Amino acid sequence: MAPNLDSYFQTVDDNAEHFIDRLRKAVAIPSISAEDERRQDVVKMGHFLKAQLEGLGAHVEARPLGKQPHKEHLELPPAIIARYPAQKDEKKRTILVYGHYDVQPANLSDGWNTEPFELSIDDKGRMYGRGSTDDKGPVLGWVNVIESHQKAGVDFPVNLLMCFEGMEEYGSEGLDDFIEAEAKPGKFFADADAVCISDNYWLGTEKPCLTYGLRGCNYYSIEISGPGQDLHSGVFGGTAQEPMTDLVRVMGTLVDTNGDIKIPGIKELVAPVTKEESALYKDIAFTMDNLYESLGSQTSIFSDKENTLMGRWRMPSLSLHGIEGAFSAPGAKTVIPAKVIGKFSIRTVPDMQPEKVDELVFKYVKEQHAKLNSKNKINVSLQHSGKWWVASPKHWNFTAAAKAVEKVWKVKPDLTREGGSIPVTLTFEQATGKNVLLLPMGSSTDAAHSINEKLDRRNYIEGTKLLGAYLHYVAEEPMGEANGA
Amino acid sequence: MAPNLDSYFQTVDDNAEHFIDRLRKAVAIPSISAEDERRQDVVKMGHFLKAQLEGLGAHVEARPLGKQPHKEHLELPPAIIARYPAQKDEKKRTILVYGHYDVQPANLSDGWNTEPFELSIDDKGRMYGRGSTDDKGPVLGWVNVIESHQKAGVDFPVNLLMCFEGMEEYGSEGLDDFIEAEAKPGKFFADADAVCISDNYWLGTEKPCLTYGLRGCNYYSIEISGPGQDLHSGVFGGTAQEPMTDLVRVMGTLVDTNGDIKIPGIKELVAPVTKEESALYKDIAFTMDNLYESLGSQTSIFSDKENTLMGRWRMPSLSLHGIEGAFSAPGAKTVIPAKVIGKFSIRTVPDMQPEKVDELVFKYVKEQHAKLNSKNKINVSLQHSGKWWVASPKHWNFTAAAKAVEKVWKVKPDLTREGGSIPVTLTFEQATGKNVLLLPMGSSTDAAHSINEKLDRRNYIEGTKLLGAYLHYVAEEPMGEANGA
Numbered sequence: 001m002a003p004n005l006d007s008y009f010q011t012v013d014d015n016a017e018h019f020i021d022r023l024r025k026a027v028a029i030p031s032i033s034a035e036d037e038r039r040q041d042v043v044k045m046g047h048f049l050k051a052q053l054e055g056l057g058a059h060v061e062a063r064p065l066g067k068q069p070h071k072e073h074l075e076l077p078p079a080i081i082a083r084y085p086a087q088k089d090e091k092k093r094t095i096l097v098y099g100h101y102d103v104q105p106a107n108l109s110d111g112w113n114t115e116p117f118e119l120s121i122d123d124k125g126r127m128y129g130r131g132s133t134d135d136k137g138p139v140l141g142w143v144n145v146i147e148s149h150q151k152a153g154v155d156f157p158v159n160l161l162m163c164f165e166g167m168e169e170y171g172s173e174g175l176d177d178f179i180e181a182e183a184k185p186g187k188f189f190a191d192a193d194a195v196c197i198s199d200n201y202w203l204g205t206e207k208p209c210l211t212y213g214l215r216g217c218n219y220y221s222i223e224i225s226g227p228g229q230d231l232h233s234g235v236f237g238g239t240a241q242e243p244m245t246d247l248v249r250v251m252g253t254l255v256d257t258n259g260d261i262k263i264p265g266i267k268e269l270v271a272p273v274t275k276e277e278s279a280l281y282k283d284i285a286f287t288m289d290n291l292y293e294s295l296g297s298q299t300s301i302f303s304d305k306e307n308t309l310m311g312r313w314r315m316p317s318l319s320l321h322g323i324e325g326a327f328s329a330p331g332a333k334t335v336i337p338a339k340v341i342g343k344f345s346i347r348t349v350p351d352m353q354p355e356k357v358d359e360l361v362f363k364y365v366k367e368q369h370a371k372l373n374s375k376n377k378i379n380v381s382l383q384h385s386g387k388w389w390v391a392s393p394k395h396w397n398f399t400a401a402a403k404a405v406e407k408v409w410k411v412k413p414d415l416t417r418e419g420g421s422i423p424v425t426l427t428f429e430q431a432t433g434k435n436v437l438l439l440p441m442g443s444s445t446d447a448a449h450s451i452n453e454k455l456d457r458r459n460y461i462e463g464t465k466l467l468g469a470y471l472h473y474v475a476e477e478p479m480g481e482a483n484g485a
Numbered sequence: 486m487a488p489n490l491d492s493y494f495q496t497v498d499d500n501a502e503h504f505i506d507r508l509r510k511a512v513a514i515p516s517i518s519a520e521d522e523r524r525q526d527v528v529k530m531g532h533f534l535k536a537q538l539e540g541l542g543a544h545v546e547a548r549p550l551g552k553q554p555h556k557e558h559l560e561l562p563p564a565i566i567a568r569y570p571a572q573k574d575e576k577k578r579t580i581l582v583y584g585h586y587d588v589q590p591a592n593l594s595d596g597w598n599t600e601p602f603e604l605s606i607d608d609k610g611r612m613y614g615r616g617s618t619d620d621k622g623p624v625l626g627w628v629n630v631i632e633s634h635q636k637a638g639v640d641f642p643v644n645l646l647m648c649f650e651g652m653e654e655y656g657s658e659g660l661d662d663f664i665e666a667e668a669k670p671g672k673f674f675a676d677a678d679a680v681c682i683s684d685n686y687w688l689g690t691e692k693p694c695l696t697y698g699l700r701g702c703n704y705y706s707i708e709i710s711g712p713g714q715d716l717h718s719g720v721f722g723g724t725a726q727e728p729m730t731d732l733v734r735v736m737g738t739l740v741d742t743n744g745d746i747k748i749p750g751i752k753e754l755v756a757p758v759t760k761e762e763s764a765l766y767k768d769i770a771f772t773m774d775n776l777y778e779s780l781g782s783q784t785s786i787f788s789d790k791e792n793t794l795m796g797r798w799r800m801p802s803l804s805l806h807g808i809e810g811a812f813s814a815p816g817a818k819t820v821i822p823a824k825v826i827g828k829f830s831i832r833t834v835p836d837m838q839p840e841k842v843d844e845l846v847f848k849y850v851k852e853q854h855a856k857l858n859s860k861n862k863i864n865v866s867l868q869h870s871g872k873w874w875v876a877s878p879k880h881w882n883f884t885a886a887a888k889a890v891e892k893v894w895k896v897k898p899d900l901t902r903e904g905g906s907i908p909v910t911l912t913f914e915q916a917t918g919k920n921v922l923l924l925p926m927g928s929s930t931d932a933a934h935s936i937n938e939k940l941d942r943r944n945y946i947e948g949t950k951l952l953g954a955y956l957h958y959v960a961e962e963p964m965g966e967a968n969g970a
Contacts, residue, residue: 215719217718217719217819219817219819226780226782226784227780227781227782227784228780228781228782229781229935231780232905232934233702233802233804233806233830233832233905234700234702234832234903234904234905234906235779235797235903235904235905236779236780236797236904237744237797237802237803237804237832237904238744238786238796238797238800238801238802238832238904239744239776239785239786239787239793239796239797239904240780240784240785240786241742241743241744241784241785241786242742242744242804242805244804244805244806244807245740245741245742245804245805246742248733248736248737248805249737249741249742251733251737252733252734252736252737255730256730256734256857257726257727257730257731257734257857257858257859257861258726258858259722259723259724259726259727291724294720294721295711295712295713295716295721295725296712296713296714296823297711297712297713297860298860299711299712299725299726299859299860299861300724300725300726300860301723301724301725301726302724308724311723311724312720312721312722312723312724315723316723317718317722317723317724318722319718319722319727319729319730319819319821320727320729320730320733320811321718321729321811321812321817321818321819321820321821321822322729322808322811322812322813322818322820322822323807323808323811323813324812324813324814324815326805326806326807326808326813327806327807327809327828328807328808328809328811328813329809330809331868332704332806332828332830332868332869333806333807333828334702334704334804334806334830334905335806335807336804336806337806337807338781343812343817343818345718345722345817345819347718347719347722347723372741372742373742373743374742374784375782375783375784375785376742376784383816383817384817418719418720419719419720419721419722419723419724420717420718420719420720420819421719449717
């Protein structure tokens with residue numbers, strides 16, 4: 001039975017200016033988690049959010065997360081956790097939603113056209129401001145959903161659990177342990193039946209999507225060292241074996257210009273693409289021009305949509321990020337660096353076991369260096385590893401969300417993955433054991449971590465409708481086994 | 486006729502403590518040319534030197550060199566030029582000597598064992614202090630020579646022209662034009678019959694040397710660019726051709742671990758080694774342990790002395806210095822750099838024409854990139870070029886210096902080259918058209934640009950004797966054509 005959402009939708013429309021004003025107040029708080037001197041603003045933003053939810057009758061707690069690792073003089077901003085209605089209705093399902101109230105750094109002088117911490121709306125309804133789309137708009141979307149139900153007099157369809165953090169843009173410090181602890185029996189998140197995260201973006205600008213997969217990332221260092229200290233290339237060039245020569249030659253064997261990973265065994269770890277899966281890519285609303293626009297060039301590996309989307313989501317990739325310890329400034333310096341550290345990472349996909357990837361990488365890198373017959377020492381190590389995530393888009397959490405999209409946007413959503421990582425996704429899945437859905441509000445042109453970040457008015461208002469509609473559909477979606485319960 | 490130098494030598498010995506005190510006063514002036522806030526100390530040092538020379542009756546001028554390029558608020562320190570005796574004796578030869586009175590930066594916290602700007606003498610006679618060996622000791626050596634002749638009542642054997650600059654450690658800004666102008670007929674340096682520079686080091690610690698060659702240096706940039714801005718490797722890894730991948734692959738084709746330059750045609754530009762030349766290397770006082778000690782490791786290309794010395798002095802070398810625009814900090818960053826600039830340089834030797842080297846490098850680098858079939862753009866360019874220099878060690882300037890060494894040190898000097906560049910050498914040769922001799926005072930362990938720079942008391946005092954003896958021998962050395970006049 002499709003829920004009747006007309007009066008809810010009408011109330012959202014009627015309150016649009018009020019919701020935009022709520023976003024304006026939130027954007028005005030420069031809650032930059034990466035800047036120590038802004039920590040008080042991050043905390044202020046957390047309390048703003050707490051007050052908004054309490055004003056609507058939610059049960060809200062500001063949970064301390066302790067000292068910030070490596071910056072012990074700083075207290076981490078609190079996790080704002082909430083339950084609405086304040087008293088659990090045992091007859092309804094419980095949906096856990098996540099968002100973050102901190103933002104990336106921003107200065108007008110970086111190239112913003114407007115003050116980054118003043119919401120500026122242009123005549124096309126583009127609402128510019130740091131945090132507008134990442135992630136204050138979506139977080140306030142949930143607040144708007146609650147308020148609209150109250151104003152419309154529509155019964156709230158689920159028990160809503162909320163988890164809003166203030167350190168997402170600085171590695172979500174302290175959050176993993178907190179989520180794991182609160183997912184245990186009797187704790188705050190224990191009753192969740194499914195999880196929904198609104199912190200990513202549509203693939204383009206016109207068509208909504210549901211996201212069911214993320215790539216993982218294994219990040220490596222290759223350290224090569226020889227001389228006791230940096231040398232002068234005039235005095236030692238031609239007499240010393242240079243670590244930089246070795247490193248560049250080894251890094252040059254990892255991947256080619258077309259992204260082909262040269263490490264034997266890596267490709268064999270990738271789950272084969274089925275015909276069924278292969279067919280999915282054809283219909284996704286994405287063009288090569290979308291890619292060229294976001295690249296700022298036409299220097300793509302593939303010239304077709306299908307291979308490009310699979311290259312981004314479905315296949316592993318290897319990127320060389322840089323070299324530590326070599327000369328990296330502008331100008332000229334005639335140094336022979338004594339110790340250089342090459343950095344690269346592999347984006348991983350199903351069914352690549354991270355430990356197996358490490359094993360293949362270590363073996364290959366050492367073999368390539370051994371071939372050089374160098375006296376320099378090599379050490380290859382893993383800096384960090386985050387696993388890929390993939391959910392079943394046939395799960396009732398997804399089918400409910402798909403119905404909500406069709407109701408609000410009059411179109412079936414694309415089922416997408418992301419090439420990057422949102423580590424908290426896997427944390428929620430593993431801690432709760434429940435299905436996690438990524439339900440984006442913003443579009444591909446929102447420039448989340450860049451200058452002139454924005455959220456379109458349409459995406460914010462229709463997105464608020466969508467989040468509410470999702471709760472109605474997910475409340476009544478059949479949970480049959482075939483449906484991934 | 487060997488000059489009788491006994492009373493001169495005795496006077497140097499008798500005044501040793503006085504000369505060391507002169508060096509102590511000079512080291513106490515932190516004349517760091519690279520630090521704007523020390524500019525007044527550089528100027529103070531120039532005037533200290535001027536006063537010392539004037540106190541001995543020399544004609545001295547402090548010549549302004551204008552504003553500092555790119556730092557127009559700073560006046561360059563003056564060139565201190567002097568003539569001794571103040572009135573030219575037309576019957577004597579004129580020798581032009583060069584040195585510099587500025588020093589490298591130094592802070593106790595860099596790891597110095599003693600205050601860098603206080604001369605500290607240990608029980609082995611090692612005189613620690615910034616500038617002790619580079620180049621205040623040698624510069625004051627010439628002052629000591631004048632004073633010792635006066636005190637010993639020995640007739641000064643030549644007309645001595647002096648050129649002491651205060652910007653050597655910052656690229657000798659302003660000096661080239663000055664030297665060229667003053668070498669013209671009727672100008673200050675016009676009468677020079679030969680040039681002597683004391684600003685390099687013995688090859689080891691026991692045996693003096695005369696230096697007759699320097700390698701040149703061509704410094705290149707390879708810029709590779711593709712995307713319009715830096716990209717996130719999660720979103721774009723596997724879909725964009727990455728400039729860093731191209732650069733590392735191109736840089737990897739330039740040279741191998743054993744220093745073999747892979748650019749076709751480079752080796753063919755090198756003057757063939759004659760049997761006669763080859764034989765020279767055997768007798769030079771140098772061991773592989775000397776190399777290992779200065780490398781701080783045993784990661785040498787060659788295991789024998791002869792190839793090592795030729796690799797340093799006589800053969801070209803190619804060093805990869807680093808990459809600008811890529812991630813170079815500690816830690817992990819998942820960036821795909823949009824534009825990266827690889828830096829490398831080739832040390833050049835006779836008969837490599839710098840322009841021919843450029844041509845071969847540009848052609849090869851572009852070919853290597855073309856092989857990658859990349860859509861990224863490449864640009865390869867020369868950052869700067871300094872030509873190699875080689876003088877005839879059979880010239881009377883050298884044979885005179887060799888006799889002086891044998892007189893003072895009781896041993897024939899090694900004839901050496903240097904792997905690095907001292908650009909002023911070529912400037913003096915080209916401006917005056919005369920033979921230039923490099924006559925070092927310090928030894929290989931003096932740590933000129935490093936922490937704990939020192940000059941051994943023995944090298945300073947015997948070195949002062951050597952500079953004076955050189956003036957006597959060069960005054961009477963036959964100038965026959967066979968002798969390279």
